[in-house]
Amino acid sequence: MSKPPHPQPGHMNREAISQLRRVNLRPTRQRIAIFVWLFRSSQSQHVTAEGLHRKLSQQHTALSIATVYNTLNTFVEYGLLKKIYLNSDTAFYDTNTEPHHHIVIGDPLEIRDIPVEAIALASQPQLPEGLQLRSVDVILKADRRS
Numbered sequence: 001m002s003k004p005p006h007p008q009p010g011h012m013n014r015e016a017i018s019q020l021r022r023v024n025l026r027p028t029r030q031r032i033a034i035f036v037w038l039f040r041s042s043q044s045q046h047v048t049a050e051g052l053h054r055k056l057s058q059q060h061t062a063l064s065i066a067t068v069y070n071t072l073n074t075f076v077e078y079g080l081l082k083k084i085y086l087n088s089d090t091a092f093y094d095t096n097t098e099p100h101h102h103i104v105i106g107d108p109l110e111i112r113d114i115p116v117e118a119i120a121l122a123s124q125p126q127l128p129e130g131l132q133l134r135s136v137d138v139i140l141k142a143d144r145r146s
């Protein structure tokens, strides 16, 4: 697997600090480390708390799983990430906060973005009285051909 070109660490940290301040989050060491990992490339990332914890440990950034989990949820709360529930056990954190859909590919599990305009819904159910549609999130599921 090829690695993306490594950006200058100092520059990435400055960018992280300014983005965290922009949304009124104090730029702690933990938040900066997680922000830099998530937004190091222009491609959108979809990570679980466990997966991110593992990857940060591999690059010798020692953060507890609880810290990773709390930081990801704080980023969701402040609009830096979107949370996608695959099922009741698995939540993915998405760096792409614009409206879009997903394709989930099994074994090894992988999630890719699908642009919103790539899927057209022919009809939608009438919502009950008093409800307002917030979003339509389509998840396609696919298996790799063997």
Ligand SMILES: [Zn+2]
Residues within 6 Å of the ligand: 044, 046, 094, 095, 096, 100, 101, 102, 112, 113
């Ligand atoms: Zn996505």
